[in-house]
Amino acid sequence: MQQPDHLFGGTSSSASSHEVGNAAVSYFASTTQSRPLDEAVTTSTTPHDHVSPEDASEPRIKAEIETVPVRPTLPSLLQYVDHVLMRHKDQHNKPPQYAQKCTICSIQWDKAGIPSTFLALSCGHWVHYRCFIELATREGLHKGLCYTCNTPLYEWDGINTLTLAIRTDIPMWKDKTTAISPSTYALVTSDHDAYEQECGFIEKTIERRFFKQLAKTSGFAAHSPDLVQCFNDTLKDLRLMGRPTSKWLTWSTTTGLLLFGMLVAIKMQRYLTEGHGRIKQTEAWVAWEAGCRALQARILDDVHQE
Numbered sequence: 001m002q003q004p005d006h007l008f009g010g011t012s013s014s015a016s017s018h019e020v021g022n023a024a025v026s027y028f029a030s031t032t033q034s035r036p037l038d039e040a041v042t043t044s045t046t047p048h049d050h051v052s053p054e055d056a057s058e059p060r061i062k063a064e065i066e067t068v069p070v071r072p073t074l075p076s077l078l079q080y081v082d083h084v085l086m087r088h089k090d091q092h093n094k095p096p097q098y099a100q101k102c103t104i105c106s107i108q109w110d111k112a113g114i115p116s117t118f119l120a121l122s123c124g125h126w127v128h129y130r131c132f133i134e135l136a137t138r139e140g141l142h143k144g145l146c147y148t149c150n151t152p153l154y155e156w157d158g159i160n161t162l163t164l165a166i167r168t169d170i171p172m173w174k175d176k177t178t179a180i181s182p183s184t185y186a187l188v189t190s191d192h193d194a195y196e197q198e199c200g201f202i203e204k205t206i207e208r209r210f211f212k213q214l215a216k217t218s219g220f221a222a223h224s225p226d227l228v229q230c231f232n233d234t235l236k237d238l239r240l241m242g243r244p245t246s247k248w249l250t251w252s253t254t255t256g257l258l259l260f261g262m263l264v265a266i267k268m269q270r271y272l273t274e275g276h277g278r279i280k281q282t283e284a285w286v287a288w289e290a291g292c293r294a295l296q297a298r299i300l301d302d303v304h305q306e
């Protein structure tokens, strides 16, 4: 799995492409270019549902349809919980048979010791929500699949598990032991130490790259350091060093990758604001902030994509 060099465009960066899951994606996205990542994702992973029958008769498009392999797209775990499972909220706790059992814990849905919402997965199998979360956040073969019929339900990605844990109120335990969440009763294994260590590593890389930029001449007024380049170089360094390795920060989907980029951006923003406040008056800062907003917009687009 390769990682990003360019989550938003630097003044001297060039286009490059990497693998995200099974989709080849271009990370070069300057603020003047309109959403190239989204376009790359659309063209490489989505069936051509936007092509009308008239368009399909056009030979060039027809040839394109035949050569691009059609791969069904799966939502990320977060999208699956937010959109798919919540879409039929009115049917929650209303199984077709009164004595229906959860296909994960095999207990009659309303007889479980710890009550939990009972709902149907997209394959049609009914489960307790807490049983579903437990499988989703646990290492194992069934991650991403229905426990009963093995239908792929979503693309698992570590960084979204963190978000899911926050949304479902599963605390991140500070010790390494496996604990039971008091709110959902799901078993949660802590990755807190690895996460903290990784964050420290990211912060040190940002600092080192910032000082390298300070020593260079940039194209900005008063030679203010190129912050976008600093950000891109930081991501490149992290990739070359095989980071991130922490469970909460690794990813397998585009959303996960973009969220990791945003985490690095937030850390860099904090580092600059706290330690080098005067940089906020420079031209380079304006370009940097525009890049952050563009990245944020791409994350929102990706999360809201059905």
Ligand SMILES: [Zn+2]
Pocket (backbone or CB within 6 Å): 102, 103, 104, 105, 106, 107, 127, 128, 131
């Ligand atoms: Zn259950």
Ligand SMILES: [Zn+2]
Pocket (backbone or CB within 6 Å): 121, 123, 124, 125, 146, 147, 148, 149, 150, 151
């Ligand atoms: Zn199923």
